[in-house]
Amino acid sequence: MISVIGKIGLDFSAAAGSGVTVAIVGWLIVFAVLTLLVIVFTQIPKLIYYNTRKKLRQQNKQAVVTDDDLHIAGDVSAAISMALYMFFDEMHDEESNVITIKRVRKTYSPWSSKIYGLRTWPGK
Amino acid sequence: MKKLCLIIFAFVILLGNFAHANTDDDIAVLTKGKWVNKSDGYKVRENSDKTVERYKTIEFNIDHTFVMDSVKLKYTGEWRLIDDNIYLEFNDSDIKTKIAQFDNDKLVVGKDIYKGYSGAFAGLINFYEFTGIPNATLGHIIMVIIGLFFIFLAIRYNYEPLLLIPIGFGIIIGNIPFYQVAGFNLQLGIYEEGSVMSYLYFGVRQGIYPPLIFLGIGAMTDFSSLISNPKLMILGAAAQVGIFLTFIGALVLGFAPAEAGAIGIIGGADGPTAIFLASKLAPNLIGPIAIAAYSYMALVPIIQPPFMKLLITKKERLIRMKPPRSVSKLEKIMFPIVGLLLTAYISPSALPLLGMLFFGNLLKESTVTKRLADTARTSLIDIVTILLGITVGASTQADIFLTPQSLWIFGLGALSFIIATCGGLLFAKLMNVFLKGDNKINPLIGAAGVSAVPDSARVVQHEGLKADPTNHLLMHAMAPNVSGVIGSAVAAGVLLSFLM
Known part of the structure; x- marks a missing residue:
């Protein structure tokens, strides 16, 4: 291992020129791309909820509609979803409490009728 | 007696002559x-x-x-x-x-x-x-032991078993010694033209598998946490500092610029991206780079926690973050389309990766292509993972893999990973300086900026729970985690356009 390390020398001149430039510019580009995404996706909800905000303002002209009024926290919607799920899931428990016994009559089927058995003579 | 000796001597000489002459x-x-x-x-x-x-x-x-x-x-x-x-x-x-x-x-x-x-x-x-016996070398044995160690880590400690089992077994396959000599092709090994393994490895060499993996990742990733709190995306960019600092480090150590770029991307902690970039910039280093990237991804639970403890104070670890808002379907559908347009226009070299990632996500979020999304996130990604894992493992044939260069790549890869983790953590601390009230973020989630989906987010959750058993950070950590995927793909595109 020592011999391996010894074989590779440190060459700072290789990195000093274009290497550092590539690294700095490259990182800045990554930053710029993601910053752009941040800006766009911070503004998109505002555009989407523009109409809702407008309606709320019209209903109560004095009200100041903030983002928090429009956004529901994920755990709140999860709780509402769970409550709805449980409600609909338990609905079958509310039975009419009327118990009926209904006789089931079987309709006639010639399927197993003996008169069509093999022992009958054809054309008889 | 003397005569007898002479007779015997003459007889022997004659016999020898006769024998030779016969x-x-x-x-x-x-x-x-x-x-x-x-x-x-x-x-x-x-x-x-x-x-x-x-x-x-x-x-x-x-x-x-x-x-x-x-x-x-x-x-x-x-x-x-x-x-x-x-x-x-x-x-x-x-x-x-x-x-x-x-x-x-x-x-x-x-x-x-x-x-x-x-x-x-x-x-x-x-x-x-x-047979393998006369062709075996110490290198083959060392590599088989490494393969067995990978399998052990996967089964015993559950470290990325979906990756380490195929890679570990692939290492064993690739290091079964066989008859090799120049000009004689048995079509067995991964580096022998015409062999089955060589055909399967084609997908790695030509960078075909990584975009397919990204398609699957896109189809299984929920970007809601990121859309609900877009500022966390910046952490994904901050953590990419590891890529660029390691790039400089590799240049200093004497690697060619293209090779240095391929080595640096290990810090992106994204196996497919690392393979994609290495296949374009340094095809000769694909094996060690892929193995290093996947190994460190699997070792995230070991590498990251010490630096989290070192850089984040107990008080900071207790910070509770505001629960993410619920994201509308329209926003979820818009994200892959707008995301692709913005990122690919700036870094078109990363198009194969970004295109497939966002396409997969649109399949999921559109809700009308459920069958396609299901295939992408289950069968397709599984098939490609198997092929990728086994061929990357098999590419570590001892006589090609065990070189001083590989050791340096492993060293630089580890360094890259550590720098990326620290970069994310420190930037999260810096963000807190400017954020106020309940908008403050728990700096632990900065570590998730190194991509490695979803392992680094899981590590953040684990470390957060250690500090406060009721503070769940997983959803928050997923935001920098998935933005890390986008960030590392963009970084790969940038390096590709600079160095190719």
Whole structure:
């Protein structure tokens, strides 16, 4: 291992020129791309909820509609979803409490009728 | 007594002369069985300096023809016995006549010494030469142990088993020694043209598998946490500092700029991205880079926690973050489309990765292509993961993989990973300086910026729970985690356009 390390020398001149430039510019580009995404996706909800905000303002002209009024926290919607799920899931428990016994009559089927058995003579 | 001694001496001399002069006996010895030579100096492959020992046989027939079975070719010709010399005249006009001589029970042809064996024994020698035993080296054994260690980590500690099992087993497959010599292709190994493994490895060499993996990742990733709190995306960018600092480090160590870029991307902690970039910038280093990237991804639970503890104070670890808002379907559908347009326009070199990632996500979020999304996130990604894992593992053939360069790549990869983790953590702390009230973020989630989905987010959750058992950070950590995927793909595109 020592011999391996010894074989590779440190060459700072290789990195000093274009290497550092590539690294700095490259990182800045990554930053710029993601910053752009941040800006766009911070503004998109505002555009989407523009109409809702407008309606709320019209209903109560004095009200100041903030983002928090429009956004529901994920755990709140999860709780509402769970409550709805449980409600609909338990609905079958509310039975009419009327118990009926209904006789089931079987309709006639010639399927197993003996008169069509093999022992009958054809054309008889 | 003296006379008796003289008579015996004369008899022995005469007997020797008779024996030597007996041509029929020589022919009988010569044509019995096969003559086998073992000599060194055969190159393992064309561009390799390593040489190995190989067997060569000569079979002399009664009808004065002979067959010389060399490593690569079979030569035929005719032989003549004149005095003590056996003249071998080859049918191939390029080879000059060779003269062979008996030396006790051996046959000397030029510099090569042949021993006589029966045909059956010579066949056994031939079989033995083709087994793994004579071709095994210490490197093969070391690599098999590494493969077994990967399998052990996956089964015993559940470290990325979906990756480490195929890679570990692939390492074992790739390091089963077999008969290799330059110019002779058994079509077995991953580096032998025409072999099955070589065809499967084509997907790695040409960067086909990574975009397919990204398609699956896109189809299984929920970007809601990121859309609900977009500022966390910046952490994904901050953590990419590891890529660029390691790039400089690799340049300082003497790697070529393209190779340095491919090594630096290990810090992106994204296996497919690392393979994609290495296949374009440094195809000769794909094996070590892929193994390093996947190994460190699997070792996230070991690498990251010490730096989290070192850089984040107890008080900071207790910060509770505001629960993410619920994201509308429209926003979720818009994200892959807008995301692709913004990122790919700035960094088109990363298009194969970003295009497939966002396409997969649109399949999921559109909700009308459920079948396609299901295939992408289950069967397709599973098939590609199997092929990728096994071929990347098999590419670690000892004589190609075990080089000083590989050791440096592993060292730089680890460094890159650590820098990326620290970069994310420190930037999260910096963000907190500007954030107020309940908008403050728990700096632990900065560590998730290194991609490695979803392992680094899981580590953040684990470390957060250690500090406060009721503080769940997983959802928050997923935001920098998935933005890390986008960030590392963009970084790969940037490096590609700068260095290719």
